[in-house]
Amino acid sequence: MLSPSKQHSPAYTSADNGQFDNPFAQSSSDAILSNDGYIEPDLDLSGQSTTRPSYPPTSSAPPTSQPNPFAQPTGRIGTTYQPQAATTTSGYTGEDTLDEPVSVTIMRDLRQVALKLRQVLYPQGNKNVLRDWDLWGPLILCLALAITLSAEAPADQAVAIFTGVFVIVWIGAAVVTLNAKVLGGAVSFFQSVCVIGYCLFPLVLVSFITIFVKTVWVRLPLAAITFAWSTYASVGFLSESEIHLSNRRALAVYPLCLFYLVIAWLILIS
Amino acid sequence: IYLTVNFGSCRIDIAFATAPGGDFFDPHRQIQDEAMGRKPVWSLDYYTRYFDVDTKQVLQRCFHSMYPIGLFEDVLNDNPDLYGPFWVTTTVIFTTFVSSSLAASIVAYMHSTPYVYNFGTLSFAVFVLYSYTFGSAILVWASTKYYGCQPSLLNIINMYGYSMTAWVPVSILCVMPYDIVRWILVAVAFALTAVFLIKNLYSIIARADAKTSRLLLIGILIGHAIFAITLKLSFYSNDFRDAANDTPT
Numbered sequence: 001m002l003s004p005s006k007q008h009s010p011a012y013t014s015a016d017n018g019q020f021d022n023p024f025a026q027s028s029s030d031a032i033l034s035n036d037g038y039i040e041p042d043l044d045l046s047g048q049s050t051t052r053p054s055y056p057p058t059s060s061a062p063p064t065s066q067p068n069p070f071a072q073p074t075g076r077i078g079t080t081y082q083p084q085a086a087t088t089t090s091g092y093t094g095e096d097t098l099d100e101p102v103s104v105t106i107m108r109d110l111r112q113v114a115l116k117l118r119q120v121l122y123p124q125g126n127k128n129v130l131r132d133w134d135l136w137g138p139l140i141l142c143l144a145l146a147i148t149l150s151a152e153a154p155a156d157q158a159v160a161i162f163t164g165v166f167v168i169v170w171i172g173a174a175v176v177t178l179n180a181k182v183l184g185g186a187v188s189f190f191q192s193v194c195v196i197g198y199c200l201f202p203l204v205l206v207s208f209i210t211i212f213v214k215t216v217w218v219r220l221p222l223a224a225i226t227f228a229w230s231t232y233a234s235v236g237f238l239s240e241s242e243i244h245l246s247n248r249r250a251l252a253v254y255p256l257c258l259f260y261l262v263i264a265w266l267i268l269i270s
Numbered sequence: 271i272y273l274t275v276n277f278g279s280c281r282i283d284i285a286f287a288t289a290p291g292g293d294f295f296d297p298h299r300q301i302q303d304e305a306m307g308r309k310p311v312w313s314l315d316y317y318t319r320y321f322d323v324d325t326k327q328v329l330q331r332c333f334h335s336m337y338p339i340g341l342f343e344d345v346l347n348d349n350p351d352l353y354g355p356f357w358v359t360t361t362v363i364f365t366t367f368v369s370s371s372l373a374a375s376i377v378a379y380m381h382s383t384p385y386v387y388n389f390g391t392l393s394f395a396v397f398v399l400y401s402y403t404f405g406s407a408i409l410v411w412a413s414t415k416y417y418g419c420q421p422s423l424l425n426i427i428n429m430y431g432y433s434m435t436a437w438v439p440v441s442i443l444c445v446m447p448y449d450i451v452r453w454i455l456v457a458v459a460f461a462l463t464a465v466f467l468i469k470n471l472y473s474i475i476a477r478a479d480a481k482t483s484r485l486l487l488i489g490i491l492i493g494h495a496i497f498a499i500t501l502k503l504s505f506y507s508n509d510f511r512d513a514a515n516d517t518p519t
Contacts, residue, residue, distance in 0.1 A: 153389075160389050181314055182321045183353070216379075247324035255357060262364055269371050269387045 113137040120201050120233050133190050138197020141204050142169045145263070148207045152270050165266065172259045173197060180238070180252045192238060196256070199234035200263065202226035207267045219268055227264040231257055320352040320424070328354055335432040338466040341473075342429060350424040355431020359403045362434050363395045365441045370395075370505040373445050394504060402497050403430050409493075410471065413486060417478040429470050433463040437501070444506040452506045460498040464491060 097105070116137055142165075150162035177192040206226045210219055235253055310316060331354055334345045371387045378385035407423070407430040414421040440459040444452045467490065475483045 154386055157386075157389050160393075164389055164392065178314070179321075179353075179357075182317050184318060184321075247326070250325040251323070251328060251353060255360075258357075258360065258364060265364075265368055265371075269375060269385070 109134075109136060113140065116198050117201050120198050131191065133188075133194035135190070135194060135197070138169075138173070138194060138200070141197060141200045142166060145169070145200065145204050145207055145267075148204075148211065149266060149270050152211060165263075168262060168266075169197070169200070172262070176255045176259055179255050183248050183252055185248075185252055187238060195237045196234055196259070199230045199237070199260075202229045202233075203260065203263050203267060206264075207270075210267060210270060216268075223264045223268045227260050230260045234260075317352075320350075322349060323351045323353055327351075331428075331432050332358065332435045335435050335466055336462065338462075338469055342432075342466070342470045343425065346425065346428060350422075350428045352424075352427070355403060355407075355427050355434075358431055358434045358438075359399050362437045362441065363392075363399050365438050366395050366399070366501070366505045367392045369441045369445045373447065373506075376445070377447070391505070398497075398500060398504070399434075403427075403434060406430060406490075406493050406497075410486075410490060413489075414474055414478070417482050417486070419474050419477040421474045426471070426474075429467060433466050436462045436466075441501075441505070449507070452502065456498055456502045456506065460494065464494050467494065 112132070112134065113136055146162045146165040146169075149165050150158040153161045173193045173196040176196060177187065177189055180187050180192065181189065203223075203226050206219075206222050209222065213219060234256055238256075239249075327349075328351075331342075331345055334340075334342060370391055374387065375385040404427065407427040410430075411421050411423045411426050436459045440455045443455055446452065468487065471490065472487075475486045477483075478486065
């Protein structure tokens with residue numbers, strides 16, 4: 001913890017002996033959050049968890065709710081800092097999260113997951129929601145899909161199907177992302193895996209429905225529609241970041257199609 | 271292959287002599303790269319060189335593999351890629367699995383028995399197809415290198431990979447329940463891919479002496495035939511007559 005007293009400023013000499021104030025006389029939060037003695041870091045630490053709130057010192061009015069240095073951002077490293085008022089969907093809540101009950105912590109993450117799922121269902125509107133990547137949502141969806149598909153299978157194949165679906169989802173997402181990266185697209189790895197995982201949501205819904213509906217004439221159009229929906233949603237999210245892929249868009253989109261096709265087919269024939 | 275080992279002040283340079291036509295382990299390119307401080311082998315950027323193709327080029331190469339007029343190397347234009355071999359093989363895996371399970375489910379539907387699909391088919395397809403495409407390409411490269419034919423590994427992988435394109439329509443068409451039609455389709459695909467492979471590998475094989483080149487040719491053809499027969503028997507053989515006795519293995 002940097003103690004922002006004048007004692008550490010480079011201009012301190014013994015002549016200032018009577019003028020330095022005891023840093024421990026004030027309450028510690030005031031000392032940290034007050035503007036005097038703000039030591040400017042050499043590197044741009046915006047977006048990272050530091051012991052200082054990372055607003056630029058030239059701003060005239062500090063934001064009304066101080067961003068909590070202990071709140072854990074998910075996936076904000078490297079993104080530019082945005083003032084608190086603009087982003088209502090980030091992980092910052094502005095208060096000290098160390099004392100809150102466990103249920104509040106879990107509910108906050110669950111609410112984030114639900115928000116992203118809603119974004120997948122209606123792929124218009126604010127596309128920045130999925131930039132805060134997290135892997136809980138894809139894990140929940142993948143497990144739901146694997147459990148559903150393996151529960152409907154005969155007992156001797158249940159383990160193989162669970163393993164297979166799990167492997168296909170995660171390795172498939174990783175391979176599709178690596179393919180896009182290696183072709184020259186500028187996508188962040190985990191962000192892309194997160195998007196691909198979240199866009200499984202319509203297919204997971206269909207797999208729940210197929211527990212009850214066995215006729216192929218209902219399953220087939222449902223699977224086709226949700227496959228198209230998932231592909232459209234994920235291509236929409238990822239196309240914003242694939243700025244370098246002018247002639248190669250089809251090459252990057254095709255594996256995505258193939259991935260959702262495999263999952264849709266597994267759901268269809270289960 | 272060019273290795274530099276640094277022990278503090280002592281520096282050992284080990285150079286394995288490779289043929290000047292070699293690609294993957296081209297000593298000259300590696301020296302140049304390291305001298306100019308380019309990308310190391312473990313970074314993802316190193317592999318962008320092997321994916322430097324546009325959509326049009328990939329489609330052109332796929333089309334040429336099914337209609338092999340002229341040399342494939344001219345189509346490659348000294349820019350072999352790894353995108354085609356990997357994704358064409360993956361597509362073939364998927365279409366094979368789809369057609370196999372579709373045929374079996376149609377059979378079950380016609381006999382009004384509930385259909386249970388066999389997930390082992392998918393894993394078996396993955397194993398067979400990836401090991402054939404990349405494994406036999408490496409085998410061919412290794413054996414031609416042993417006989418001094420100066421092959422290029424990436425070119426051979428490209429030939430084997432793009433030759434898989436012919437299996438995509440064939441596997442979709444093999445849903446048809448007539449066994450004789452399936453055998454004819456598989457034979458057509460085998461002939462087409464064999465012609466493509468032999469035509470393009472011939473220039474490499476011919477650099478060995480006459481007897482070895484004949485042996486290599488026969489080896490390639492036999493390997494290809496085994497592959498075609500394995501595909502047919504494992505995936506395209508659902509007979510609608512004995513569906514009632516069919517049990518998932």
